[in-house]
Amino acid sequence: MPTPAACNASSASITERGPSGIPADKKPFNGPAHHKFIHTCLGQALKSAKVLDKVTVVGFDGNPEAAAAILKGDMAISVAQRPYNMGAVGVESVLKLIKGETLPPVVDTGAEIVDKSNAEKYK
Numbered sequence: 001m002p003t004p005a006a007c008n009a010s011s012a013s014i015t016e017r018g019p020s021g022i023p024a025d026k027k028p029f030n031g032p033a034h035h036k037f038i039h040t041c042l043g044q045a046l047k048s049a050k051v052l053d054k055v056t057v058v059g060f061d062g063n064p065e066a067a068a069a070i071l072k073g074d075m076a077i078s079v080a081q082r083p084y085n086m087g088a089v090g091v092e093s094v095l096k097l098i099k100g101e102t103l104p105p106v107v108d109t110g111a112e113i114v115d116k117s118n119a120e121k122y123k
Contacts (some may be wrong), residue, residue, distance in 0.1 A: 062114040065103025067075040067122035070115060080122065085109040 039120070046052040062080025069075040086109045093103055111120045114122050 016021060043069050043072075062112065062122045064123050065113060067119040070119040071123075076115065076123075080114050082110040082112075087098045 009064055043052065043057045046055050046057065057069075057075040059069075059075055060081065062078045066075060066078035070078060076086040089109050093107060096103060112118075
């Protein structure tokens with residue numbers, strides 16, 4: 001669960017940005033995202049500031065807290081990464097390199113967009 005300090009940091013960041021709570025130029029806002037559940041706090045803080053409808057909150061990892069925030073409407077999507085694939089493909093890649101094989105410049109290990117249509121399975 002998010003710590004109160006993490007949620008307070010989100011609220012403070014929004015408050016510092018002025019009465020609208022979002023940048024005037026409407027560029028993407030990269031709030032204090034160092035805490036793994038900060039995106040849930042950010043959604044709550046934006047809702048409290050009455051600007052959630054002006055901002056699209058996107059998170060990473062597709063964790064249960066993110067799924068709950070998506071279902072509540074505090075977050076639009078989360079990108080669920082594939083940690084098993086990351087490890088497996090990493091080992092396979094090292095083995096190929098040991099054998100002298102080459103790797104493509106980009107190796108995609110996959111991800112899934114989590115939104116209201118599939119968030120339930122990530123809870």
